[in-house]
Amino acid sequence: MATSEAKQQATAWLKSATVGFLGCGNMAQAMIRGFVQSDLVPAKNFIVSATSESSKNFRMCQDIGAHCTTSNAEVAKAAIVFIAVKPHLVRSVLAACDFAADTLLISVAAGVKLEVLTEVARTKKMVRTMPSTASRVQQGVTAFAYEEGRLTVIEQAGVELLMDSLGFSRYVPESLLAPVSSVGGSGIAFMYLGIEALADGGVKAGIPRALAYELAAQTMKGAAVMVQETGLHPGALKDAVCSPGGSTIAGVHALEKSGYRASLMDAVEATFIRVKQLG
Secondary structure, eight states: OOOHHHHHHHHHHHHHOEEEEOSSHHHHHHHHOOOOOOSSGGGGGGEOOHHHOSSHHHHHHHHHHHHHEOHHHTTTTSSSSEEEEOOOGGEEEEEEEOOOOOOOEOOOOOTTOHHHHEEETTTTTTTEEEEOGGGGOOOOEEEOOOOSSSSHHHHHHHHHHHHTTTTEEEEEGGGGHHHHHHHHHHHHHHHHHHHHHHHHHHHHHTTTTTHHHHHHHHHHHHHHHHHHHHOOOOHHHHHHHHOOOHHHHHHHHHHHHHHHHHHHHHHHHHHHHHHHHHH
16 A cells, blocks of 8 residues: 555656557546546546557547557557557567566556566566456456566556556455456446346336336446445345345345356356466
8 A cells, every 4th residue: 555655746647647558449448538537647648559540449549638549669658558458469569569667567458467468578567457347437446466576666656546546446466366357347247237137127027228227227336335335244235125025035036046146156257267268
């Protein structure tokens, strides 16, 4: 945890530093929007690379206010560079870039380990992070890791500020990045499926589609806030809704028969296995 003095210095650094993104897909856009909305990094400080000026992602990053280019070499000159290309492209992209010794690199490429990243990029200042797309609205879940002794105190504070600005974040050992991202990064897709299915159930029961989505989304949000703010076990909160012989326990029974819990556990496990394969 960075000191308040280190955070103050890091805040000033981030306000003036050029922040580059190698790649401008959904995750890059979500993070840039989160950084800008948090007032941590001005939009004009970003430089982002895309494969083509005519691509949708190129135009969307321009709309955010970032400077866009098709040159990775130009992005590599930034003080902070996010590696936001697909995992299978990381090695070739980094090998073609020439980074300064003091450039801070932050990878969001799933499965590519710090050892590989530092070797290919020929730099020691490397951070791995696994964010989620909810970073766009500053409600993301982000785990990050780096080797001790490689970053200055100000750089560590800067990374902490950047990740905190996207929502919930935690520094973890590198070995935990894959399992954490399987819950917090990929898990958001599982929650979207839950919202969609819950809304479909409402439509089947006669609720208009738009209202059903609003109800389902707010229900999911309310459950999350209850877990976070009450400190109670999710099982205890569930029990409080289930009256003896009531309608909710009948619905819970239906979910249990369909393997609801096991399906979510299987999804996390499958994601974890795939992340390891990507490395």
